[in-house]
Amino acid sequence: MSLISTLARLEAVSTGRAQPAATVRHRHLAGRPLVFVPLTTAGEAGAPLGALVGTDRDAPRLLVVPQPRDRDLRFQFLAELADVVLPYVDSYAEAVEAAERNETDPETGKRVKVEVELCADAPQLIVPSRAGIDFVRLLGRSMRFRRTAEQDPEAPHPAPPRVPLLGRWLTHFGERARVPGSALLLAATELLSRHWATGQSTLEDQHLGALLAWIDPPAGMTGAEAAHAAELARDAKGQLLHPPAGPATDPAFDNKLLAPALERYDRARTALAAAEDGLEADERLGELTAAERAIRDLVESRTRPTWDAVWRGLDLLRELPEGARVEERWTRDRWSFTSHRDRITAGEPPQPRRDDAVTAANKLATREREQARLEAQEALDDPLVMAGRRLSGEAFAGEVTDVVMTYSEGKRPSPRPLVTLRTDDRPHLGERVKVYRSLGGKPQSAEFVGHDGDGVVLRILDKMGRGKEPEPGSVPEKGDRLCFTLFEHEQRGGAKLPDPENTPWTHGGPPGEAPHEAADPLTAEDVL
Amino acid sequence: MPLPRTRGTALRQQLAELRGPDVPAKALDARALAALAANPGCRRRAILDGAGVNKATLASALGSPSAFGQSQFALTRGNAFEAKVKADGGAELLRLVHEKLDRHAEPPVDARVPDLTAIGPEGRTARTALALREATEAYGAWTLLDHPMLALDVAGSPAFLEPDAVVVHPDGGWTVVEIKSFPMLDGSADPAKVGAAARQAAVYVLALEEVAARITVADVPAPEVGHQVLLVCPKDFSNLPTASAVDVRKQRAVTRRQLARLTRIQDIADALPEGTCFDPARPAEELTSAVESVPATYAPECLSACELAFHCRDRSRAAGAVTSLGRSVRAELGALTTVPDVLAAARGEAGDAADPTVAALRRAATLRAEALGAAACR
Ligand code: SF4
Numbered sequence: 001m002s003l004i005s006t007l008a009r010l011e012a013v014s015t016g017r018a019q020p021a022a023t024v025r026h027r028h029l030a031g032r033p034l035v036f037v038p039l040t041t042a043g044e045a046g047a048p049l050g051a052l053v054g055t056d057r058d059a060p061r062l063l064v065v066p067q068p069r070d071r072d073l074r075f076q077f078l079a080e081l082a083d084v085v086l087p088y089v090d091s092y093a094e095a096v097e098a099a100e101r102n103e104t105d106p107e108t109g110k111r112v113k114v115e116v117e118l119c120a121d122a123p124q125l126i127v128p129s130r131a132g133i134d135f136v137r138l139l140g141r142s143m144r145f146r147r148t149a150e151q152d153p154e155a156p157h158p159a160p161p162r163v164p165l166l167g168r169w170l171t172h173f174g175e176r177a178r179v180p181g182s183a184l185l186l187a188a189t190e191l192l193s194r195h196w197a198t199g200q201s202t203l204e205d206q207h208l209g210a211l212l213a214w215i216d217p218p219a220g221m222t223g224a225e226a227a228h229a230a231e232l233a234r235d236a237k238g239q240l241l242h243p244p245a246g247p248a249t250d251p252a253f254d255n256k257l258l259a260p261a262l263e264r265y266d267r268a269r270t271a272l273a274a275a276e277d278g279l280e281a282d283e284r285l286g287e288l289t290a291a292e293r294a295i296r297d298l299v300e301s302r303t304r305p306t307w308d309a310v311w312r313g314l315d316l317l318r319e320l321p322e323g324a325r326v327e328e329r330w331t332r333d334r335w336s337f338t339s340h341r342d343r344i345t346a347g348e349p350p351q352p353r354r355d356d357a358v359t360a361a362n363k364l365a366t367r368e369r370e371q372a373r374l375e376a377q378e379a380l381d382d383p384l385v386m387a388g389r390r391l392s393g394e395a396f397a398g399e400v401t402d403v404v405m406t407y408s409e410g411k412r413p414s415p416r417p418l419v420t421l422r423t424d425d426r427p428h429l430g431e432r433v434k435v436y437r438s439l440g441g442k443p444q445s446a447e448f449v450g451h452d453g454d455g456v457v458l459r460i461l462d463k464m465g466r467g468k469e470p471e472p473g474s475v476p477e478k479g480d481r482l483c484f485t486l487f488e489h490e491q492r493g494g495a496k497l498p499d500p501e502n503t504p505w506t507h508g509g510p511p512g513e514a515p516h517e518a519a520d521p522l523t524a525e526d527v528l
Numbered sequence: 529m530p531l532p533r534t535r536g537t538a539l540r541q542q543l544a545e546l547r548g549p550d551v552p553a554k555a556l557d558a559r560a561l562a563a564l565a566a567n568p569g570c571r572r573r574a575i576l577d578g579a580g581v582n583k584a585t586l587a588s589a590l591g592s593p594s595a596f597g598q599s600q601f602a603l604t605r606g607n608a609f610e611a612k613v614k615a616d617g618g619a620e621l622l623r624l625v626h627e628k629l630d631r632h633a634e635p636p637v638d639a640r641v642p643d644l645t646a647i648g649p650e651g652r653t654a655r656t657a658l659a660l661r662e663a664t665e666a667y668g669a670w671t672l673l674d675h676p677m678l679a680l681d682v683a684g685s686p687a688f689l690e691p692d693a694v695v696v697h698p699d700g701g702w703t704v705v706e707i708k709s710f711p712m713l714d715g716s717a718d719p720a721k722v723g724a725a726a727r728q729a730a731v732y733v734l735a736l737e738e739v740a741a742r743i744t745v746a747d748v749p750a751p752e753v754g755h756q757v758l759l760v761c762p763k764d765f766s767n768l769p770t771a772s773a774v775d776v777r778k779q780r781a782v783t784r785r786q787l788a789r790l791t792r793i794q795d796i797a798d799a800l801p802e803g804t805c806f807d808p809a810r811p812a813e814e815l816t817s818a819v820e821s822v823p824a825t826y827a828p829e830c831l832s833a834c835e836l837a838f839h840c841r842d843r844s845r846a847a848g849a850v851t852s853l854g855r856s857v858r859a860e861l862g863a864l865t866t867v868p869d870v871l872a873a874a875r876g877e878a879g880d881a882a883d884p885t886v887a888a889l890r891r892a893a894t895l896r897a898e899a900l901g902a903a904a905c906r
Binding site for chain 1: 595597598599600601602603604605606709710711713714715762764765766828829831832838845848850852853854857860861867868870871874888889891892893895896898899900902
């Protein structure tokens with residue numbers, strides 16, 4: 001943590017309210033995000049208990065698995081989830097704009113520009129917390145290798161038709177969420193803690209209720225008091241007043257409320273199955289419906305507060321103006337969405353269980369590059385982030401006190417003005433170190449020449465036009481306030497990795513025949 | 529000055545008094561030990577654990593109940609899975625040990641599964657030691673010890689530990705087996721959970737090494753305790769067992785060092801005021817001052833490791849300790865340890881500008897204010 005954010009936390013402690021950790025919003029927020037608040041069953045791997053999902057904050061869709069150990073009921077849940085998520089995703093697949101992309105021509109091997117489609121907008125999934133993102137990934141993994149009756153008429157427990165497709169999409173969202181600065185799948189806690197510093201530790205910030213309590217405490221309470229209540233307050237029966245954001249539930253809820261409700265449901269089902277005549281069956285069906293209703297109510301009671309909290313968090317975030325470079329990163333998300341759409345339309349198989357060496361290396365390189373891009377862009381968009389870079393000596397700001405025109409030597413002399421900047425910052429400048437400033441959104445580079453009192457002398461190197469005289473506005477003037485960075489503003493594409501078919505044997509060699517990913521075997525007591 | 533007493537019994541007597549009359553001692557398990565080792569500087573935790581105080585009950589009595597609990601769903605599934613892994617004399621478990629750790633040995637058939645029942649933890653520990661010795665002598669055979677009991681000296685008093693299983697290989701080597709119910713998905717499990725399991729297993733390895741050092745087997749080289757343990761988990765979304773060998777050398781070294789660093793319980797006990805008692809039946813005020821009489825080192829990590837965390841957190845926050853915001857925050861701030869001190873130094877109201885921490889703080893405060901000001905007038 002930088003000293004600046006530490007100070008913000010300490011100020012939050014002393015004022016009783018979260019303090020800004022950003023002055024602009026650093027993530028794209030879609031106009032119509034899909035919020036997903038899932039609950040899972042303790043001890044089971046990816047056995048959902050229920051969820052609230054939807055794009056309308058006043059009308060979430062409640063999905064419940066009345067007996068999470070029952071495969072058919074789980075499939076029903078997943079099918080219903082697909083009915084909500086897939087139409088939402090599809091609604092972004094249609095509208096496209098023309099775009100260009102560099103591709104290698106398979107015949108000539110040359111890089112050529114090709115005209116391609118780019119989806120005009122992309123879907124955005126919001127879950128309450130980091131654990132929610134992992135759960136999306138887990139659900140994706142549990143579904144994408146399932147076989148439907150159509151794909152495999154012999155499958156013993158065929159999945160409902162759209163479930164494998166939902167699995168592929170959730171997998172894509174989950175994978176994309178690993179890329180720094182991406183916004184296809186976001187966690188509310190991470191969004192909020194990126195933009196506010198609370199008076200508690202980062203560990204405690206993972207609790208959505210406590211985090212919101214610090215940012216926007218109810219009238220008459222300090223953030224600390226409200227957070228304490230959000231974390232720990234329980235009713236007379238020992239139930240948390242503010243249920244955890246999930247997907248894990250509170251053990252007291254499991255043991256005291258959920259377990260009896262599930263038992264009642266099981267009993268009602270057994271009784272119904274044993275009914276001897278229609279009249280008895282009707283009666284018992286009534287009890288089964290009531291038992292199911294009770295579980296639905298329980299699930300809703302634990303998800304609704306989180307649902308509301310996520311939307312409240314989004315409201316708070318929308319009050320911040322969007323950072324200037326956020327749109328550019330969202331465009332990358334649109335590319336990511338478009339290419340996955342294309343892979344599905346092209347009938348490609350689901351994402352493999354494990355990446356081959358080249359794919360894995362590519363993903364890693366992408367993440368590193370995007371991390372660097374994100375850090376640079378956030379600093380350029382936000383003086384508060386830049387302040388942190390200035391404090392650490394990676395940037396410096398100040399006033400121009402002197403400009404001396406000089407020219408490069410050679411046949412065609414170009415302008416190389418010397419600019420003196422007075423600054424209180426202490427950048428780590430070595431001889432001829434390159435520095436950059438943003439000029440109309442593009443980086444202009446300069447090199448460090450030397451110190452002059454408390455001034456830094458820089459030689460401007462580019463972005464001044466082709467002529468002998470620099471273009472107007474391209475050279476700093478006396479009195480200008482400027483900020484230079486030691487880091488580059490734009491990231492070049494990562495190191496070129498070999499195409500998959502040229503993978504060196506040290507890295508596993510070329511992939512053979514694309515492995516046919518079999519469905520997970522089913523076992524009698526299988527839980528998913 | 530306490531009266532001179534014979535050491536061992538005197539300490540035991542002293543600890544029983546701390547716990548309170550008629551309060552049974554709570555045994556330390558490996559999980560607690562691994563957590564204890566994670567915060568070795570905390571004397572409060574050391575003495576409470578050493579005295580066998582039930583910290584969860586104590587926390588409730590103090591008015592800050594701990595939030596640890598286990599869902600019965602998780603418990604049921606965990607037990608069902610362990611039973612499945614150990615069914616048929618542990619055939620599946622032994623097969624996994626053979627496959628993952630000892631492929632060159634004869635495959636296990638008709639493994640020995642000695643009965644380990646005995647009275648009391650001391651009795652079970654002795655029974656386990658005997659069974660381990662016999663198994664090591666039974667050269668060429670596989671032996672499965674189901675829920676053995678091991679003793680480990682912790683800061684001068686014994687802790688009793690119960691691993692899920694220990695396997696003795698035909699060559700006489702010993703392996704710790706941990707059975708967990710979190711899934712191993714496509715060959716890998718949640719690293720945080722694997723880490724926790726490895727720390728626990730490391731405690732068992734240390735305890736087994738003590739047993740190995742004690743038993744001498746004629747004509748057989750001293751038994752070797754494997755530094756690779758076997759972690760058995762459900763495979764993917766099924767409840768079929770799969771396993772992976774986990775190297776716990778690092779965790780073993782860390783835990784050993786931390787355990788050595790634990791202040792001797794005797795010393796902590798001796799420093800307590802006369803009549804200190806942690807009996808949860810006592811009034812909350814008395815308990816609070818008893819607990820406060822032992823120094824603690826709260827950090828947010830306590831929240832996931834110690835039942836007393838909410839109590840200690842309240843205290844730490846009330847005292848304005850910067851550590852309540854995280855150990856890294858504390859590390860950044862040098863000699864300044866409280867929120868008011870840091871803020872005063874940052875505002876230039878206190879502190880020595882020549883102190884690099886103070887200077888950095890002031891610089892940070894200026895830059896922060898400048899940035900927020902710039903944003904405000906945009
Ligand atoms: S919660 Fe308190 S007693 Fe427990 S380890 Fe932390 S500081 Fe020590």
